[in-house]
Amino acid sequence: MNTKQGLNVAIVGATGAVGVQMLKMLEGSSLPISQLKLLASKRSAGKTQTFKDQSIIVEEAKPAAFEGVDIALFSAGGAVSKQLAPEAVKRGAVVIDNTSAFRMDPEVPLVVPEVNPEALREHKGIIANPNCSTIQMVVALEPLRRKHGLNRVIVSTYQAVSGAGHSAIEELKQQTEAVLNGQEPKTEKFPYPIAFNAIPQIDTFQDNRYTFEEMKMINETKKIMAFPELRVAATCVRLPVAVGHAESVYVELDQEVGVEDALALLADSPGVTVVDDPANLGYPMPMDAAGKKDVFVGRVRKDPDEKKGLHLWIVSDNLLKGAAWNSVQIAETLVQLKIITI
Structure with a gap:
């Protein structure tokens, strides 16, 4: 070249x-x-x-x-x-x-x-x-999809303010200080104050009542996996966290898989770090993922009613891997x- x-x-x-x-x-x-x-x-x-x-x-x-x-x-x-x-x-x-x-x-x-x-x-x-939230989810789901198939994904995200830029981090800091001092927080980046709050809206609402961020996750997941018939639904929430998106993901596979087998598969996958030790309060959090390149997965468990269903908790630095x-x-x-x- x-x-x-x-x-x-x-x-x-x-x-x-x-x-x-x-x-x-x-x-x-x-x-x-x-x-x-x-x-x-x-x-x-x-x-x-x-x-x-x-x-x-x-x-x-x-x-x-x-x-x-x-x-x-x-x-x-x-x-x-x-x-x-x-x-x-x-x-x-x-x-x-x-x-x-x-x-x-x-x-x-x-x-x-x-x-x-x-x-x-x-x-x-x-x-x-x-999109940042899509990236970390598909990194964690792809090993499961390749070995056990995949037909449904339901995700709820808990997204950091840094996804909206430097100024959003500053707004979170200023609002937090204002609330702690008994003052009215000033809001510019988000539709409501983000300090001490959770806002169930990221980007604008579409005609189908999903936000643009949610539709990004739905459509991008299908495109990346070359799987247009995959069933995907998303709810995206902004939290008062500076860096690191978290996601609660429910998947239905084509085959039943045990938790230990799923964990072993994930641990052996590129770009994934498993943190899953419930007995010792071992699970990934945004503060652990900040500054790191990997996607962290924990809280893996079988659905109590659907034998092919798994629940996962996925965390990653939205500015890095995202x-x-x-x-x-x-x-x-x-x-x-x-x-x-x-």
């Missing part, structure tokens, strides 16, 4: 919550990088960020900035992706997009490397990174599969 010793990589939205984590994930990545370009909005241009002890100046994200870029990681909002991703592709870059802009486009692969890496071979310049790390993993997999060559 080029004669350089490595790849030219760009991060679009480099100063945002996910962009900052992308930078950190690239530092520890196996991806051979010869040049890193940090791109953001005009107001963020001129700021500096550090990568492997080098100071890099943030540039404005515009079409000309993608000249010579091999891989562009996008996390700057759907409108920016729709505008600039095609421009990056025109200039020879492969785009890995972290927004919902292209996820359901039939021409765009929607990829979780532990689940459907071969879909990367079908890319036409743009690859979509799934966004930045999955994007970088996609880039690494493109190189490992020789879809991109140096």
